[in-house]
Amino acid sequence: MFGIYLKRELGRRKKAALVIALGLALGIALVITVDSVSAGMAQAQDKVLKSLYGLGTDMTVTKARTAPAAGGSGGRDFSFDAKSGGSSTQSSDRVTTQGGQTLKSALVTEIAGEKGVASAVGALSLNVTKVDGSFTQGTAKSSGTGGPGGGTGSTGRPQVQGGGANFDVNSYSVVGVDVVHQSLGPLSAMKITSGRTFTSAQTGAKAAVVSASYAKEKKYKIGSTFKVSGTKVTVIGVATPDSGESDTDVFVPLKVAQTLGDAKNQVTTVYVKATDSQRISAVKKAITADIPGTTVTTSADLASTVSGSLSTASDLATSVGTWLSVAVLAAAFLVAALLTSSAVSRRVREFGTLKALGWPSRNVTRQVVGESMVNGLIGGALGIALGVGAAWAVTAISPKLTAQLGSTGGAGGMGGGPGGGGPGQQASRNTMEIALSAPVSLTTIALAVGLAVTGGLIAGAMGGWRASRMRPADALRSVS
Template sequence: MFRTALRNVLAHKARLLMTVLAVMLGVAFVSGTLVFTNTISDAYQRSSAKGFDRVDVAVEPEYQDSKGDKVGRTPELTRALLDKAAHVPGAASATGAVSGFTALAGKDGKLVGGDWQSAGGNYWGTEDPRYPLVSGLAPHGRGEVLIDSATAKRTGYAVGDRVRLSVDGPVLTPVVSGIFTTDDGNVAAGGSLVLFDTPTAQALFGKKGTYDEIDVRAAAGTSQPALKAALDRALPAHLVRTTTGRELADDQARAISASMSGLRQTLLVFAGIALFVGTFIIANTFTMLVAQRTRELALMRAVGASRRQVTRSVLAEAFAVGTVAGVAGLAAGVGIGAGLRALLGSFGASVPDGPLVVSPGTVVAALAVGVLVTMLAAWLPGRRAAKIPPVAAMNSVHAKATTKSLVLRNTLGAVCAGAGVAAVLAATSMDADAAKGPMGVGAVLLILGVFVLTPLLSRPLIAAAAPVLRVFGTAGKLARQNSVRNPRRTAATASALMIGLTLITGMTVMAGSLQTSIDKMAGAAIRADYVVSMANRGPLSPDVARRLAAADGVTASSPLRNGESRIDGDTEFLTGVDGAAIGELTDLKVTDGSFTVGGTKAVVDEDAAEAHGWRAGSRFTAHFEDGKARRLTVAGVYQGNDMLSGIILDDEVLTPHLSDPADMQVMVRTADGASGAAKDRLEKVLGSNPAIKVQDRQDISDEIAKTFTLMLNMVYGLLAMAVIVAVLGVVNTLAMSVFERAQEIGMLRAIGLDRRAVKRMVRLESLVISLFGGVLGIGLGVFFGWAAGELLAAKMPTYELVLPWGRMALFLLLAGAVGVLAALWPARRAARLNMLAAIKAE
């Protein structure tokens, strides 16, 4: 039986090629994902471990939790604590570290290093072992800085050049006094690092003679744990915590691994989709191969082969196919992993150097996936073939499914689909977090139910295309009949395409609806012409708000200044605004009282009002971070949103209680409204600062849209794998169908159907099957997009369902194009059949 199975594999090489390709693509995606994420993770872990080589123990402040009316705070690491740490027995030296966001402009005036990877820090004394100098000297004063060698290479800056940079708003123009090297992971990933002398860094980052961290080096012969124990005894435990360099490296490695796991899981989900689609092709292929060999298998049964042996022979074929596909997929996956890493570099995202990591787990996973998926998909056709009595198989009386089996299949499909719809509808009325489980289970049940019901649905839906197919004459009529001749095969082929289009359509519906909702939110909540913020959404210097308020053409402006407080034993974040101007800059819907901010009057959003039982006229006491309190009155309750929410009060009340006032945004209204000239004028007032964004409402909307578009394009790219596999499925089905109908095609040719008509018949059959899958996929995608949108609508009042008719029409055209392309080879093969040889074929 084993030799027979191998012989059958070799006898059907061409027919099994598409199956091997389908499995190989899925395996390549899985192994490529594992190789890529393992390689990047290993490179960053090696790089981060080097960064901690010069730190034996790190001393960090221990956050003091909020208690009663006292606002929580972070203790300061003072010079006295640093000196104390440096003189602990076993300590060789101690270094105070200060860091923060620092935006460096290139020679073209644009931000270097990206919004989130532009960092700054301090250079310790005249020599700092953390940052070896390549050229130049240590910086002194606000007029000198160091830049890292990677940034110097990218920008072309050299020692002596003047650069433009910003920490929290105002532009600085220091001179590059030197260039250094670093093992910093952010720099290795394409970021920038600027170093000031320690007093300058402390002043710029608001540390005022203190440090973010104290790094202690151990003396010769002192271990990291011993030094940590000595520091724990010497330093106040309630104010600081100590961590060894080894622990820091391990924590960093775990953090990198965790951050990569999200990407890994996302990519593996799409690989799983491709493999899931591939199972339909495999099952379809083996079903057709088994059907073609029914008499052969029946003869084997007649001469003594058992049912189990027949099933095993089919599984042996699947094992051989899966092994070949797994090995080929692993090899392709290694190439994909290397290619993805290179692709990151072409996008400007540098990755630390390191070897390509192909772990034993990746090899095992690739081979296991290839073999198991193939054998699982082939098991049902093999089991079905083994159950056919030999005499019945020889007479082909088994060919048609019994009424009982059809009723059972349709009943099971209807139950699954109904349960899926019910679960999804129930989830739309739940809280977003609680709805994830029911929504996911319902989606799976509905897709499975529709898949089971697809043979039943194929006849009426394909019949709807009959009027169009009649235009093509005999070829169109035959194409319609062929597409419904074997509903199960048509269903399996169409379902492969259906799954990909379901996901693509659902994501498109959600993205379009969200974008429209965000546009409405920005238009409804903000009257300001511009919103000014830091590139990394970090705190702005109050100087920015003062400059904007004094700028020509500005009629109203207000900072959004944050502060922490304790109210009724709870931590609440306050937003300080210009009470006189905020009404002109916002348009928030008030549900109780009036939107009046000034003096002791504040406005609160509905969530805060509900949590504290407030309404217009209620009074409450806010305890600020400096320990003082102020009695405030609720002037009104408004509907909050993602742009404005919480407790809003006058910044003249809030600012005196803040130790380091900073703004998250500044809203600006100009006399001429939003225009290119007004925007240029505001940017010039701020010194054409690379760290600051001046955005109108459309800019804000476009920035959010850019994120959605990027995510959507990534999803399209990843789901393209499933579509490619679906194309292979259509090609495979048509090729096998042409082989099965060789006699029939020969007879049609003999009675007058020319080659062009035969090609047209096969192409139309492929087109009908693909459009059938496309219609089902788009329909399910719209339903899932609507259901997910219902969950968002509970948290986003401006949400509304928007159906992207243009894109959905494009997706349907894509399905049609898939059908046309997939039919090219089978149609050509059918047209080239020798009619006499085909008629004689068994």
């Protein structure tokens, strides 16, 4: 009886039911769209952080650079030998550690033993500046003629003609990685696209994995060789970052990097993975307290430095989008409640007659709430369809967002991330482009269903309350 009457009444009031359902649908669709875009923003930011930090890395430990000693410039010096002859080819490599000061390798073991730390791996970031070219010796010629006892002319001041220097400066980054634990650290954010990565036995091998962009620039292939400060290394693999651009040009085993940088048993960065994401803050405090002078940077710290259109869009989705969704949803609920209440007012004779026939107030209330619930579920279905469609459109269009990683005040300008050079280098190299997607999760769908039921209950509660207060006499007074 209840179902039959419910179906008949909804059929008689199709327009009113459709208006209520559409109002709820628009509010629910907006909530789904905003929630999906926000999830896409979070995924995009994770890609940015993983491209710098490496998969599974929760924090990095570095040591800030100290001011140069008095009388020292802290710059880079290149010394060339002056040789006689028409021309002389010269070449020199300057290898320096990037970021801040180095840490003792023993600290990696100490950090790994901290409570709440699952694993810790050290890495050594180097910057290699290669200067090569040639000097050409000039010739000295006098500007006049004659000589001692010549009688005519005078001898002028000699002038050097010809000669000069032509040098090419090439700078690239090298990172020494722990080949035994490659799942944590800078190389974990890279995907081998050609060749292979290091084996655990290659701790001292003069081998290198180069980034795809650097390999293309230098025309390196698997088996190619090149020298780093006089040490010949062989390319065994070409890697591409999971997202964005790589900040590191060359990866070598940690021991080889320590030899190149004259930094035996030293690292510039310690990559740390916590046992639980809830313990990251506590681990950071423990490391800072136990190892003075270090800078501990978490992924949350790094996330706060992301700027560009990704950050702007994320802020809009989080603040403006959320409040807009709440406002539209509240308006949709209110409109649905008012329309339901208004519909009850126009059904005075109907409900009064039903009460006169013996319907108790609870049956009348159940009837109104039932109709509102059906309207809410229809609105929820329409809202889910619209919201999923909008999210699919965003994913299909894939708008490009830029992300720039600024300084957190830690070593290397980026909290010790791989390839962390000076602030100027980071500003130029840590700008990446991310394609935005809008994934719709089951949680979002469940939220939409919950909102649909809530909207139907609110509308039904107001309408049912009004219907339950009607008396049979109202029906008689409405008869003309």
